[in-house]
Amino acid sequence: MWEASLQGLLMVLQPLPMTIMILGIVLGSIVAILPGIGSSALVAMCLPFAMAMPPTSAITLLVSIHAVANTASGITSSLTGIPGSSASTVTILDGFPLAKKGQGARACGAAVWCSVMGGVFGAIVLTAALPIMRPIALSMGSPEFFMLTLWGVSMVAMLGGKAKLKGLIAAGVGIMIMMIGLDEKSGTERWVFGQPFLWDGIDLILVTMGVYAMPEVIALAMSGTSIAEAPEMGKGMMDGVRDCFKHWFLIIRTSAVGALFGMIPGMGGPTVSWICYGHAVQTEKNGNFGRGDIRGVIAPEAGNNSVDAGQYITSLGFGIPTSTTVALILIAFIAVGIQPGPTMLTTQLPLTFSVVWTLTIANVIGGVGALALANPIAKMTFWPARVIVPVIGVLCLLGAYTANYAMTDFYLLLIFTCLGFFMKQFKWPRAPLLLGLVLGKPMEKYLWLSSARYGLAWMYRPGVIILFLVIIATAILLPMFQARQKKAEKKALREAGVKEKGD
Amino acid sequence: MRFRPQSFLTLVVITSLGFGILTALGWPLRASILVLTIGIGCWLLAVIQLFMELRLKHEAVSSGMDIELTEEQKLAKAPLRALDIWLWLGGFVVGVWLFGLYITVALWPFLYALRHGSRWWMALILAVASVGFLWGLFDQIVHMPFPRAVLPIEKWLIG
Secondary structure (H helix, E strand, O other), X not given: OHHHHHHHHHHHOOHHHHHHHHHXXXXXXXXXXXXXXXXXXXXXXXXXXXXXXXHHHHHHHHHHHHHHOOOOHHHHHHHHOOOOOHHHOOHHHHHHHHHHOOOHHHHHHHHHHHHHHHHHHHHHHHHHHOOOHHHHXXXXXXXXXXXXXXXXXXXXXXXXXXXXXXXXXXXXHHHHHHOOEEOOOOOOEEOOOOOHHHOOOOOHHHHHHHHHHHHHHHHHHHHOOOOOOOOOOOOOHHHHHHHHHHOHHHHHHHHHHHHHHHOOOOOOHHHHHHHHHHHHHXXXXXXXXXXXXXXXXXXXXXXXXHHHHHHXXXXXXXXXXXXXXXHHHHHHHHHOOOOOOHXXXXXXXXXXXXXXXXXXXXXXXXXXXXXXHHHHHHHHHHOOHHHHHHHHHHHHHHHHHOOOOOHHHHHHHHHHHHXXXXXXXXXXXXXXXXXXXXXXXXXXXXXXHHHHHHXXXXXXXXXXXXXXXXXXXXXXXXXXXXXXXXXXXHHHHHHOOOOOOOO | OOOOOHHHHHHHHHHHHHXXXXXXXXXXXXXXXXXXXXXXXHHHHHHHHHHHHHHOOOOOOOOOOOOOOOHHHHOOOHHXXXXXXXXXXXXXXXXXXXXOHHHHHHHHHHHHHHHOOOOHHHXXXXXXXXXXXXXXXXXXXXXXXXXXXXXXXXXXXXX
């Protein structure tokens, strides 16, 4: 195995693959920073070129684009409130408030560096998983996958904050919005009102832009100030990097969650980011989540980058694509003569390791490059509203247009902006709505597959029971324990004669 | 009981969910299983939420985990400013429909910046940068199809 690993490294370090990898990193980083354009679009554009390349060069080009797709996107999310990629939507929750406090550079530094750490950790997990990936993947079926989506939804309890009821309703509304369109199982038109553009459902980026980004543009225009409310840049980028080392255990945990969930088809970066964020809210003490806590940036960014490695475990080992981007990459692999499947673990092991090494090297180079750019970009948070509103406004509107390239994208954007605006005004939590959106489709798919395949017997599978207990423990017992602990702390403080802030 | 503005959104949610559930009753089970499971539960929760809002003596202050509201929104001018930006956003969409994407993407940031106190050269920079972004990325690289405008000004200008 070590010999194959070394062979894989040497294959990547050749001049041509390395040059192509750097090209892929630059292109991937640009796309990551720009909102609305996902890595799948860039991979699709590069397919014709990759298919004409030698196998190792094709791997380095496409895998490096995929590897850095979520590395630099945290910069856009933190500084503008617009998600650079759908997987970085969660980063807005704490990254944007940090930027408002004048700590945009710190948020960017943390977002980029924990992405690097998450990506590298994911590659290590991929290496470790190579010999054992088969039994792990085979032990899980649609019932277990359904329970994992339920686990994700249980995070609503955390994301709803004090308004738990509103949070639950918002999550339900998110799931219902995701149901709009043609049902793949029965061909039923669900709330399409005779409009063909609704057949494919509503694009996640449209709802994200409408519910999150556009209300922030409106808020900026209403306030007439810059994004950053503090007069100075505050803590710099390197503080963000130091924050990553300070919270190394959180990064390890969320990266492990990312790599694990990445193995499941359909559970891509957006889902994993929410789960990692929920995990941080659940487990981290003295949190100020949602109001500018650096751990709220670290957890989702580390998780959404380690997802890539998890996706390759399933895709390379079984030839099952776990996301659109990976499906496109597999098409290119097949075109250049690489056959994903069990042979990737035997005769083609050096090629598999070249994927692992590309993931590692691209993450480090992409991260260092993004860090160099983060500080100058962070200065835009001090631009006055009259300049920043048209810039972000045009980016949002054009980003939304990339959903279907139709006028209807603008109409839908305005509808969801309206929803997001009123949710913001009337203090409805918007995070659960997006969580519902992300989890709605896989939840429905796995529930139907489980019922159709096993009837009610899917509920008695050992994996389902274990996951059910995990959900009970993390969504019900842990918050109860934490609330009790908080109450005891308050009581102790009262007895000690200390008046708490806000009491 | 007192109806507050915030209950308006709750009422919209209840009505939309109710409509969604009623429509889903006519679908085959495989298409409606999750819709009905989630929808009915959610509708009941929304009704409870409405009752809680109506029965509250004081305005509820608790909110979920979210980006904090900008303080300035609570100023007296806020509704006017909100109306202003909404009109600008609506204007963008009408502009794309009437004049096409290129002209609107050039005019919108230019006019917005100028109207809100920017110098003309700054407004011009914003307009040129926006059109450059649209042309470079969306036209030249992505080859994005642009919507056809009602008025043929763009065709006349660009050819």
